[in-house]
Amino acid sequence: MAIPPSASSAAGSAAAPAPGAGATFSPLYQQIKRLLTRSLQEGEWKPGELIPSEIELAARYKVSQGTVRKAIDALAAENLLVRRQGRGTFVATHHEARAQFRFLRLVSENGAPVHPESRFLDCKRVRAPSDIARQLELKAGDAVVVVRRLLLIEERPTILDEIWLHGALFKGLTAERLAEYKGPMYGLFESEFGVRMIQATEKLRAVAADADTAHLLAVAPGAPLLSVERVSLTYGDRPVEVRRGLYVTFRHYYENELG
Amino acid sequence: MAIPPSASSAAGSAAAPAPGAGATFSPLYQQIKRLLTRSLQEGEWKPGELIPSEIELAARYKVSQGTVRKAIDALAAENLLVRRQGRGTFVATHHEARAQFRFLRLVSENGAPVHPESRFLDCKRVRAPSDIARQLELKAGDAVVVVRRLLLIEERPTILDEIWLHGALFKGLTAERLAEYKGPMYGLFESEFGVRMIQATEKLRAVAADADTAHLLAVAPGAPLLSVERVSLTYGDRPVEVRRGLYVTFRHYYENELG
């Protein structure tokens, strides 16, 4: 149910602002949105699954269909839900072509999306260095999993990734499981570890390749590389992954829409 | 008025799909959205101005307030309009802090937005090279204006821009007008030339500084620079600017949100 145990018909009077308190008010549809988000987070509806219809949800929360609709609209705009007319509303998942390209912005010279092949170099549990710990909101020395991998596009090494994962959440992750898994890495995280990436921030820089990197990426030492440092967040804006990538941008570029 | 001269109450029957034709149907609110966009494009309401209230627009187009609201919501989501509760709905403008940061993604090490100072190096009318012509959808040899400028952040040269503008639209643009103008460049374009940038696509790469660039940006020749090639669009997705920037990313980075 929504907020007031009393009136459910009186629209605006639903959540009266507490006279003394500051900013405790929130519109009904945002309260519903929060309830839906919690259900998603707790796994009541899993990625790819159908959630109850608007009418059912309206009955469950004792609000109008329109209010549920607005809450769902907001979640769909954040890519947490996907609406399909005539079929229902589904929990978004990384197991679809759509979701991939939201998190991989490198495209071919002609603008075509790329389909990289993964080669895992390394996967270890270690104690978090202080900078990683800070970004993952852990204490320095807490456990993290670090994965190194090379992405090849059309047989050519193009991206060198170093991926740091929240240790407690990714217990049991090994190089074998990564190598065996068919499909996107975030799909594995979602299905096998119940951790869904829903948002990320990237910091981009141009850097010069050091000797080791140059060797792995088959470029000259000192060659310019695009450095992409990503922090990925799950529900509740909790950071769960830090990813440092070095991209060869001779035959590809990073595409970004400003709008 | 919307589409059907006949019924205005019968909701869904508004635009019946022509049986033989393909995809001529569009919901009412999208038709209204298109009409609003046309009024924006034609300058009926200028950047920064207040547009008529939802109720007035509903009367004008003979639709319900809710339908107007949905059209405005869509335009606000595309940053063409800005809603302000209690005041009205305004045409978006580049003369506000908000709009700046949508088109300048470089931020300080600590994430703070930067306030660069412009130094104009050059401004000429020339015939478009073929690659620029193609990107601006002109014929090779058509007139374009090319501007070169240096952006300094905290006294240090940080961005070298080469800006190619649609010649016919920017007739009369000179280095003096650029230098005199107080405020953002896109603000000048909007106020003085009636050209509003509403969207852009950027292609990012890492490149090595050549000798001239290195000198202007005060870095070593061969230093890694972030290359940002932007194509900016105005109403109707018409390209009107190609901008090639080289960014020094030692003390700053390009920030991007994925989500």
Next chain:
DNA sequence: ACGCATTTGTTCGTATGTATT
């Protein structure tokens, strides 16, 4: 192949709340 039930999408109308002038 057809029709029916279900579900989201669109549209209208109305009332009330909140913010601004």
Next chain:
DNA sequence: TAATACATACGAACAAATGCG
């Protein structure tokens, strides 16, 4: 305080897409 404008909420009806019998 009053008027105006956007924001929220409810209810009702029909359209369009889908899936099933």
